[in-house]
Amino acid sequence: MSAISAPAPASRRRKRIVREPQRLLPRWLQVVVITLLMLMLLPVVYMLIISVSPDLDAASAKLWPSQFMWSNYLKVFTTVDLGRGLMNSFIASFSAALIATIFGLGAAYVLTRFRFRGRAPLLSSLVGLQAVPATMIILPLFVVFSSVGSALGVQIIGSRPALIVTYLTFAIPFSTWLLVTNMRQIPTTYEEAAMIDGVTRFGALRRIIFPLMVPGMVVAMVFALLVGWNDVLFASVLTNPDTQTAAIQLQVFANSTDGGVLPLYGQLMAASLISAAPVVVLYMIFQRQLVGGLTAGGDKG
Numbered sequence: 001m002s003a004i005s006a007p008a009p010a011s012r013r014r015k016r017i018v019r020e021p022q023r024l025l026p027r028w029l030q031v032v033v034i035t036l037l038m039l040m041l042l043p044v045v046y047m048l049i050i051s052v053s054p055d056l057d058a059a060s061a062k063l064w065p066s067q068f069m070w071s072n073y074l075k076v077f078t079t080v081d082l083g084r085g086l087m088n089s090f091i092a093s094f095s096a097a098l099i100a101t102i103f104g105l106g107a108a109y110v111l112t113r114f115r116f117r118g119r120a121p122l123l124s125s126l127v128g129l130q131a132v133p134a135t136m137i138i139l140p141l142f143v144v145f146s147s148v149g150s151a152l153g154v155q156i157i158g159s160r161p162a163l164i165v166t167y168l169t170f171a172i173p174f175s176t177w178l179l180v181t182n183m184r185q186i187p188t189t190y191e192e193a194a195m196i197d198g199v200t201r202f203g204a205l206r207r208i209i210f211p212l213m214v215p216g217m218v219v220a221m222v223f224a225l226l227v228g229w230n231d232v233l234f235a236s237v238l239t240n241p242d243t244q245t246a247a248i249q250l251q252v253f254a255n256s257t258d259g260g261v262l263p264l265y266g267q268l269m270a271a272s273l274i275s276a277a278p279v280v281v282l283y284m285i286f287q288r289q290l291v292g293g294l295t296a297g298g299d300k301g
Helices: 027-051 055-059 072-079 082-113 119-130 134-152 160-183 189-196 201-212 214-229 233-238 246-258 265-285 287-296
Strands: none
Touching (some): 082 160, 082 201, 082 214, 082 246, 134 160, 160 214, 189 201, 214 265, 233 246, 246 265
16 A cells, blocks of 8 residues: 655645736736837927927927027026916915825824714714815815905915915825824734833823924825926916915916917926926925825725
């Protein structure tokens, strides 16, 4: 009789399947996705070509300029007050993003570390606020700012603080919800161990939670900054010529050149690319933190 061989270990019976990310999609589907991505970049490439083209070439829809007009990037700053617009956009957007991230961190800590009545409805309301159309609150905000300004004798409409407060109405709920999903992944044992050693709760938040929340805070800050940077609706109502943002400067520039004999297509495209460049650079700088912060909330470990 032949001896019965012992069963193979479980580790040998189970064939571990390791799949590389690029192997998850079939070859033909990879080609389709790459082709679609390249087609999505064509408008940006064409904008770049028009920005260095003479206006006559752009008006005649030439795909390649007869000569390169790099001076469009310099002339646009004298044609339109784009420098002031960029500065106003940066001040309003960055201030709102910074305040929203700080308040969001504190709110997320309270919502994830303490139990109190109304906690669940408050979390749900943070999502519900994101569904409110901006056009529905622009008139109430205008009336509130006008009434408060009249009562205090201060001109609020047309100032940067009015824009910052307006952007915070959208940035704080989004930042709070995003940071809540990230903070839930941090075990409370870290803070408990620190408080046993004599650290206060605020000290545990500053020394332990804050460093671990940096990727999520970067994501919250970048997306909160985009709320103000890309805004046209509120900035068109709540600003004056001295506080107009870059988006409004582009809108005014486009409307002013539309009725001319030959619109300044080159300068208009150059101004658009200059206005979009800070956001692109921001994404490139914080790319790793953005990916880490967006995926942290889905980690079930």
